[in-house]
Amino acid sequence: xxxxxxxxxxxxxxxxxxxxxxxxxxxxxxxxxxxxxxxxxxxxxxxxxxxxxxxxxxxxxxxxxxxxxxxxxxxxxxxxxxxxxxxxxxxxxxxxxxxxxxxxxxxxxxxxxxxxxxxxxxxxxxxxxxxxxxxxxxxxxxxxxxxxxxxxxxxxxxxxxxxxxxxxxxxxxxxxxxxxxxxxxxxxxxxxxxxxxxxxxxxxxxxxxxxxxxxxxxxxxxxxxxxxxxxxxxxxxxxxxxxxxxxxxxxxxxxxxx
Amino acid sequence: xxxxxxxxxxxxxxxxxxxxxxxxxxxxxxxxxxxxxxxxxxxxxxxxxxxxxxxxxxxxxxxxxxxxxxxxxxxxxxxxxxxxxxxxxxxxxxxxxxxxxxxxxxxxxxxxxxxxxxxxxxxxxxxxxxxxxxxxxxxxxxxxxxxxxxxxxxxxxxxxxxxxxxxxxxxxxxxxxxxxxxxxxxxxxxxxxxxxxxxxxxxxxxxxxxxxxxxxxxxxxxxxxxxxxxxxxxxxxxxxxxxxxxxxxxxxxxxxxxxxxxxxxxxxxxxxxxxxxxxxxxxxxxxxxxxxxxxxxxxxxxxxxxx
Numbered sequence: 312x313x314x315x316x317x318x319x320x321x322x323x324x325x326x327x328x329x330x331x332x333x334x335x336x337x338x339x340x341x342x343x344x345x346x347x348x349x350x351x352x353x354x355x356x357x358x359x360x361x362x363x364x365x366x367x368x369x370x371x372x373x374x375x376x377x378x379x380x381x382x383x384x385x386x387x388x389x390x391x392x393x394x395x396x397x398x399x400x401x402x403x404x405x406x407x408x409x410x411x412x413x414x415x416x417x418x419x420x421x422x423x424x425x426x427x428x429x430x431x432x433x434x435x436x437x438x439x440x441x442x443x444x445x446x447x448x449x450x451x452x453x454x455x456x457x458x459x460x461x462x463x464x465x466x467x468x469x470x471x472x473x474x475x476x477x478x479x480x481x482x483x484x485x486x487x488x489x490x491x492x493x494x495x496x497x498x499x500x501x502x503x504x505x506x507x508x509x510x511x512x513x514x515x516x517x518x519x520x521x522x523x524x525x526x527x528x529x530x531x532x533x534x535x536x537x538x539x540x541x542x543x544x545x546x547x548x549x550x551x552x553x554x555x556x557x558x559x560x561x562x563x564x565x566x567x568x569x
Numbered sequence: 570x571x572x573x574x575x576x577x578x579x580x581x582x583x584x585x586x587x588x589x590x591x592x593x594x595x596x597x598x599x600x601x602x603x604x605x606x607x608x609x610x611x612x613x614x615x616x617x618x619x620x621x622x623x624x625x626x627x628x629x630x631x632x633x634x635x636x637x638x639x640x641x642x643x644x645x646x647x648x649x650x651x652x653x654x655x656x657x658x659x660x661x662x663x664x665x666x667x668x669x670x671x672x673x674x675x676x677x678x679x680x681x682x683x684x685x686x687x688x689x690x691x692x693x694x695x696x697x698x699x700x701x702x703x704x705x706x707x708x709x710x711x712x713x714x715x716x717x718x719x720x721x722x723x724x725x726x727x728x729x730x731x732x733x734x735x736x737x738x739x740x741x742x743x744x745x746x747x748x749x750x751x752x753x754x755x756x757x758x759x760x761x762x763x764x765x766x767x768x769x770x771x772x773x774x775x776x777x778x779x780x781x782x783x784x785x786x787x788x789x790x791x792x793x794x795x796x797x798x799x800x801x802x803x804x805x806x807x808x809x810x811x812x813x814x815x816x817x818x819x820x821x822x823x824x825x826x827x828x829x830x831x832x833x834x835x836x837x838x839x840x841x842x843x844x845x846x847x848x849x850x851x852x853x854x855x856x857x858x859x860x861x862x863x864x865x866x867x868x869x870x871x872x873x874x875x876x
Binding site for chain 2: 316354359360361362363402409463530531532533534537538539540541542544545549550565
């Protein structure tokens with residue numbers, strides 16, 4: 312078994328827009344192993360505060376590992392203070408990755424809300440080889456929550472944005488963009504990550520049109536190894552841990568509580 | 570250097586174990602070579618019937634610790650024996666199986682399965698999770714000395730294995746309960762389980778925990794746990810397994826000096842999966858530094874003279 316907890320050097324840590332940050336660290340073993348939808352569990356401080364590690368979806372894994380995060384709580388605020396050359400204590404990659412679309416898929420639609428865009432770039436990097444149309448529907452609260460989507464656009468992904476206040480893209484929820492989704496159960500595949508209310512809307516839409524897909528879920532997490540069962544969520548098959556059984560679940564399996 | 574300790578007739582090669590419910594069985598994540606070095610492993614508490622556990626949110630981070638209300642999610646004793654135990658046995662470390670019944674009869678039912686020749690052995694001791702309903706008085710068994718003594722006695726009478734009684738700190742005087750467990754025939758007592766706790770989201774005016782209340786663990790409880798271990802170790806003659814917020818070797822040594830024969834690393838596993846091993850290595854380093862040849866010279870070595 313590979314040792315999954317290591318100390319890595321920070322390569323960069325930059326603010327991308329008023330809300331979002333990107334940290335890059337040098338972890339060649341994680342780059343080799345990580346699959347879309349998996350995450351890393353980072354100890355953001357040195358002492359006992361904050362006590363838990365913090366889980367971050369891997370945003371990209373090319374030369375370095377990149378995570379995309381919002382500096383909102385004590386853990387992520389500490390992380391945002393890390394500088395090039397500092398070290399991070401990282402556990403990972405862990406978790407069940409996204410299932411990839413079946414053969415014959417012609418359109419893949421990634422539906423993300425806010426920081427839920429985090430697992431989508433590494434996913435699109437993998438899906439580019441699939442030769443199907445890639446679409447990102449992105450919803451944010453306001454301009455400050457809309458990370459410039461250039462990296463997706465550069466990869467040939469069609470990006471559509473909705474904001475609550477209309478400051479970027481169309482005014483409204485991401486569900487206002489569902490018209491971009493081809494309602495073909497055989498050739499369309501969905502991925503979603505974001506607030507429960509948004510993922511519930513995606514699930515509802517997928518149910519109405521008999522579409523397949525995957526949801527990346529989130530819950531307060533302690534161990535990230537399937538040991539404590541603290542991050543369990545409700546599914547049609549009973550409680551399942553986000554860290555071990557997920558984060559990626561069949562979109563129809565999860566019982567959301569928006 | 571001797572680190573071995575004994576509970577009843579079982580020898581553990583060192584005093585470091587893990588607290589129930591904090592050590593997974595996900596083989597792909599654990600370095601078996603490291604796990605092999607532990608004195609014992611305690612899997613998550615198992616009940617007679619499968620138990621789904623509590624609704625989310627199950628955990629919440631607190632200052633220097635966490636509140637949990639997992640609800641003892643487990644597959645039940647039959648599935649535990651068939652599906653979970655083989656991986657634990659493979660580690661090759663003495664197993665202390667933690668069990669909980671919602672009635673005395675369920676405790677007996679689990680014990681009979683563990684005693685059965687078909688079970689195949691491979692466990693060193695059984696820990697009774699006494700934070701279970703005491704139906705007669707609407708409390709936990711661990712909050713009532715008579716119930717504790719009666720239940721321990723009942724299970725000890727039929728058990729092929731040494732019995733460890735796990736005690737709750739949510740009592741007036743934990744030494745009274747420890748003595749009751751000893752009187753019931755317990756071969757050891759382990760303490761502390763979590764402290765009753767609650768956290769409120771002031772924005773929604775609701776509890777942070779799906780089950781409304783939970784149990785506090787982590788370094789926040791350590792001084793109280795050390796106090797309780799000390800008071801129990803002075804009161805009973807059986808070995809004490811001490812736990813509560815151990816993150817480092819020094820933390821573990823506090824418990825040993827206060828009278829614990831073994832120490833269990835719990836919540837620390839969620840922050841640092843190598844914590845139990847680091848605790849063990851730190852204890853070894855402490856013994857070398859202080860020229861202590863036998864762990865027994867540390868256990869209960871607290872000095873009472875004023876300096």
